[in-house]
Amino acid sequence: MIGSPFQSDQPLIIERSCLMRFHDHAKSALPHEAAALLTGYDHHITDLVPIEVMATPETFSLSPQLLLQELHKICERKQEWIGLIHSHPTMPPIPSSADTTGWHYPMLSYWILSLAAEPAEVALYRWIENSWRNYPYEVK
Numbered sequence: 001m002i003g004s005p006f007q008s009d010q011p012l013i014i015e016r017s018c019l020m021r022f023h024d025h026a027k028s029a030l031p032h033e034a035a036a037l038l039t040g041y042d043h044h045i046t047d048l049v050p051i052e053v054m055a056t057p058e059t060f061s062l063s064p065q066l067l068l069q070e071l072h073k074i075c076e077r078k079q080e081w082i083g084l085i086h087s088h089p090t091m092p093p094i095p096s097s098a099d100t101t102g103w104h105y106p107m108l109s110y111w112i113l114s115l116a117a118e119p120a121e122v123a124l125y126r127w128i129e130n131s132w133r134n135y136p137y138e139v140k
């Protein structure tokens with residue numbers, strides 16, 4: 001149910017439609033941050049599940065209960081949870097200190113879409129050896 005997308009040592013692949021859907025979701029949540037779960041298999045992200053969060057313009061937090069409910073549905077669809085994407089309405093796509101304290105799944109991918117620039121920027125990170133490391137990805 002919980003994937004390990006970095007295990008294969010290959011760039012993660014994300015479907016363009018996932019990024020487009022999240023871009024729309026992030027815009028509709030302005031001025032607050034928004035988030036979504038990324039699902040698929042192995043290192044391929046094929047689907048996106050917007051998730052309701054408690055958010056401000058510079059933070060978001062996931063409800064553990066809601067997360068469990070969504071993970072249950074992902075499991076029923078025989079997919080893996082591969083990562084989380086969230087938006088930065090006015091800041092660049094760099095993890096904040098709130099991102100660091102709020103992220104508890106270092107085996108998964110952590111994506112930030114920044115609406116601060118036009119077009120929006122997307123960056124991928126992994127929490128490893130006590131710091132955020134930027135990773136390459138391919139949009140398909």
Ligand SMILES: [Zn+2]
Pocket residue numbers: 058086087088094095096099112
């Ligand atoms: Zn953030």
